[in-house]
Amino acid sequence: MRVKRHRKALESAVAVLMALPFLLPLLVILADSFLSDWELRQLMAEVGSFVEGRFLPLRIPPVEASLHQYRAMLLNRPEILRTLFNSTGIVIVTLAGMLMVAPPAAFAFAKLRFRGRDLLFLGYVVLLLLPFQVMCVPQYLTMDALQLMDSPLALILPEVFSPLYVFLIRQFLRSIPDSLLEAAALDGAGLVRTYVSIVVPMSVPALCVCGMLCTAKCWGMIEQPLLFLKTRALFPLSLYINEMLSAGQPEFLSACVLAVTPVLLLFLLLNDDIMKGITQMEL
């Protein structure tokens, strides 16, 4: 019994050691967002200097913890709340659209037989392999033609119809046995009934995975708003933080905490379903 407990402690220690490098940057952001004014100044003055023999005074935890940066962010840059609102809006609309469009298509690809299915699916796979740099010029031209330039829809629509989510949900649905759907058909359920009352409830883990990936992607967008948006009032949080960073604004640490927290909370909330979804996908 004692050996077993020792083993467990050892395993936990190894696990923590392994995860630490991946968590450290996030922990430092959180800790340093509580730096007081003078500590932050001292730190910023040292960044980029080439004096030998000294090192960045990263104070973890801060000597004099304060909410100074959060207050300064809200007082000096109230427009950050607007960018937060913009980002939230983009994420919510994209999620809603994606969750309406992708699952039925994935269901059709995974479980129904129709002419041209395999060829169409191959097309989807090819499209999901295209990096953004291949798509950016063509999409710019299209948005321009559709008069969607300088509108959040230019960021939202390509993501709503992204073939990636159809692919992921399809790979998940393939692990659901056909016999279940056939049994429903024998009971007289039509295609729509089967979809709504069996396929959708069963694919919740896959929808959580797609929802999380989609949220993370929309929330962190840089290239798309850079290309498609001109009005500053429409900028998302991610782009705004980049501006703060390049302008050397000292409140950016609290802004980064603001940018990280929502996605982390969502992930914590959906953690079990996400892990289950990834495990069941045939990837």
Add this chain to the structure above:
Amino acid sequence: MKGRQASAYLLLAPSLLGVLTFYVVPLAWGSAFAVWSPAKGFLGVQALADTMGNAMFQQGLSNTLLFLITAVPLTLGLALCLSFIVYFLRSTSGWVQSLLFLPYIVPTVAVIFMFRWAFDFNGVINRLLSVLEIPRVIWLSGAQMRAVILSLFVWKNTGFFVVLLSARLSGTPRELVEAAQLDGAGRWRCIWHIYLPQLRPTLVFSTVLCTVQALDIFRECYLLSGNYPAREVYTLQHFLYNCFHRGDYASAASALYALLPVIAGLVWLLLRGDAREKA
């Protein structure tokens, strides 16, 4: 049966329509710009040839490819090792996977200055080096910048692939491993003959996905050094953007053709993997 066909198309219709509007048609239209312009009419292959000969284009392409062949093996190699560790540490594997997944969903822009500070002349990395009595390196300029971007990429993406791979590992039939152990196979033999073959389809898929991510490295380069970076981190996408902002659509569009072989390779890899699994 006919009704079922129709309803399948109906379920597919919204997605298909969107994919056509925002992916297929733009792609066809955009690639046409390489050989045709509204003002000058048909350009022939001249624009393509000009782009291929452009020094900055070649710089961008070779940087992008160099990044690809370093980042993908490094990320996947690390992910493979970590996924085995996660798998063998059964008691903790749940929460470790969740923790490793975090960097993947956090916006890059929020951690970029952490890397800038870590690789600062007076940062943590140089501090570690000086403990080992290695002279400090100026990381944030020139070719050393590649190392910074590489580590950012590895940091961000490894965890995602660890989760993918260890999910597949956990599906390994236990009887197979137990039978092998009864026959006297050690842990390494089990890894080589049972676990790795089990992982193969996921490894193929991960390679493809990781390559696509690595092609999109522009974001990290842009966040670290803006629109006009050092030669060593000038990516293909920088070239594309600069052409595009000059209104030179022909060059921007023809730069796409340079990536065609890479993308064709990915599709081939994926299809081959799929066929092998079916066989």
